[in-house]
Amino acid sequence: MTQRVRLTWNGDRALDAMQAGAVLGVRLAAEHVLTVSRARVPIEEGTLERSATASVDEAGPVAAVSYDTPYAVRVHEDLTARHDPGRGAKYLENVVDEEGERALAIIAAQLRRALR
Numbered sequence: 001m002t003q004r005v006r007l008t009w010n011g012d013r014a015l016d017a018m019q020a021g022a023v024l025g026v027r028l029a030a031e032h033v034l035t036v037s038r039a040r041v042p043i044e045e046g047t048l049e050r051s052a053t054a055s056v057d058e059a060g061p062v063a064a065v066s067y068d069t070p071y072a073v074r075v076h077e078d079l080t081a082r083h084d085p086g087r088g089a090k091y092l093e094n095v096v097d098e099e100g101e102r103a104l105a106i107i108a109a110q111l112r113r114a115l116r
Helices: 011-038 072-077 093-114
Strands: 052-057 062-067
Touching: 011 052, 011 062, 011 093, 062 072
Parallel strands: none
Antiparallel strands: 052 062
């Protein structure tokens, strides 16, 4: 008895779906890091917190979370400054270290969804 199997290769569609899933995952992961870091950024007037942004280069896909004030780096690096409880220096670096696994899980979830 001979069996026949028909296989349809959707490689291009799968690659497109993976790229779209990766871009969305990276965007959501960056937004997650942004949200957590904004809860930890020192607040005087709120200018530093409001300057935060997440951006994505879809070609990579690569994301960046940044704070855009002239003093953002100084506040981030000054371990001697006093801040309100729960807020302080390394407000972005510590979040990336602590939330890195969660960010990877967010990206992986979007890749899985894209390939369904």
